[in-house]
Amino acid sequence: MAIQKLTKNQSLVLDALEHAEGPLSAYTILDKLRDHGFRAPLQVYRALDKLLEFGLIHRLESMNSFVACAHPDHHHHHDHGVTAFAICEDCGQVTEMHDAGMEERLSVLAGNQHFKTEKTTIEIRGHCQNCTAE
Amino acid sequence: MAIQKLTKNQSLVLDALEHAEGPLSAYTILDKLRDHGFRAPLQVYRALDKLLEFGLIHRLESMNSFVACAHPDHHHHHDHGVTAFAICEDCGQVTEMHDAGMEERLSVLAGNQHFKTEKTTIEIRGHCQNCTAE
DNA sequence: GCAATTGATGTAATAACATTACGTCAATTT
DNA sequence: AAATTGACGTAATGTTATTACATCAATTGC
Incomplete structure (x- = not known):
């Protein structure tokens, strides 16, 4: 699959996850990104959906939260x-x-x-x- | 572990799950049990917690719902x-x-x-x- | 070039899932 | 009989996720 350029919102959300100590909930991400113009949950969820699709993050079902993938391939989103x-x-x-x-x-x-x-x-x-x- | 007698609420919730086609959410259970006097989510969640503890039901994390265990031991709650x-x-x-x-x-x-x-x-x-x- | 489509975004409202807080009551223990 | 324990009832609130609707920019097709 070809290289995937992230949108601004997607980059912000991915960044938040990559710099976090551990998994973050969507609403925690929202709070972290308020200074960057985020106002509503949907902005986060939309970015998360795409990042999941690209294989750059994972969702932890048992805690309703998200983590950056430990070994992302930023150029070709792949199927681990x-x-x-x-x-x-x-x-x-x-x-x-x-x-x-x-x-x-x-x-x-x-x-x-x-x-x-x-x-x-x-x-x-x-x-x-x-x-x-x- | 010794035999575990269920309370009325626990029995009602377990019954609802056992007679369901598939997994049920807590709020779906609540709706099913309104005729039996259930009014609030907590009544369901408390029963679910105990049933989980007894190993009589399972929680499906990926869909926030619950199912009756397929092979329950009603006399001795066990660890599968x-x-x-x-x-x-x-x-x-x-x-x-x-x-x-x-x-x-x-x-x-x-x-x-x-x-x-x-x-x-x-x-x-x-x-x-x-x-x-x- | 320009209309049409597509995809990202913004905002508000609402739905769905779960817990905290507080009070009562019955059974058991001491 | 007092104290403890565990189930229950109710209300309020907290947390997670989606639906609905509008705007805008980029791309596509003519």
């Missing part, structure tokens, strides 16, 4: 395979993980049901190494 | 391992899947990060066999 997220409930840090074996198992499971997969969500909630050590 | 859900975007049908290989991969992934897993969400969105055939 299935991504699993480890989400620390203490510090909020999110780790992206990829695993061929995992994809294989999911593929088999779906195949058993003759199910046609469109999108797969894998989110592991728990405690990261730092927050486990006491 | 990881459950993967295949969710049909056409008909709404949800299939529960379990797989030891998948759990193993997840366990390895988490282990690699020294991550302590509390809860794992796996949701596959797509099209079921019926809805794929045209």
